[in-house]
Amino acid sequence: MRWLLLVYRIPRQPTAGRVFVWRKLKQLGAIAVQDAVWVLPNTPRTLEQFQWLAAEITELKGEAVLWQADQIDATSEQALVEKFQEPVLAEYEAIVAALKKKDRDLVALSKQFQQAQAKDYFASELGKKTRARLLDAGQR
Numbered sequence: 001m002r003w004l005l006l007v008y009r010i011p012r013q014p015t016a017g018r019v020f021v022w023r024k025l026k027q028l029g030a031i032a033v034q035d036a037v038w039v040l041p042n043t044p045r046t047l048e049q050f051q052w053l054a055a056e057i058t059e060l061k062g063e064a065v066l067w068q069a070d071q072i073d074a075t076s077e078q079a080l081v082e083k084f085q086e087p088v089l090a091e092y093e094a095i096v097a098a099l100k101k102k103d104r105d106l107v108a109l110s111k112q113f114q115q116a117q118a119k120d121y122f123a124s125e126l127g128k129k130t131r132a133r134l135l136d137a138g139q140r
Helices: 015-028 042-058 074-099 105-118 125-139
Strands: 002-009 032-033 037-041 065-072
Touching: 002 042, 002 125, 015 042, 032 105, 037 042, 042 065, 074 105, 074 125
Parallel strands: none
Antiparallel strands: 002 037, 002 065, 032 037
16 A cells, blocks of 8 residues: 655744644545654545645745655554544444434535545445435435
């Protein structure tokens, strides 16, 4: 498995820049392996997203370095994969639970699904089942 690592340093003030970067990393579903070292699976999409973020960090008068890496320890790699999957699976479970309610908002749930799916880097089975349930609910 290949990974992307973003290592960055950004000025403490103004804090808005630090918050912007942190929110963007969370939105991408990146995992922090150290304070300012974040990881994503290496895909064309994640590479492009990290490149854009690195450019934005530079615009904020910070420094950013993007690395491509291989994981050597398979046990650690599986633990890292699980760190990516846990929050996404929780989001899918919340969507499935909301679909069971009578007053569900299918538009909002579809948007929530799309956001979760964008972070589902390992194409989980629950994601496929959640998509099918959403489609089924939309046809009723």
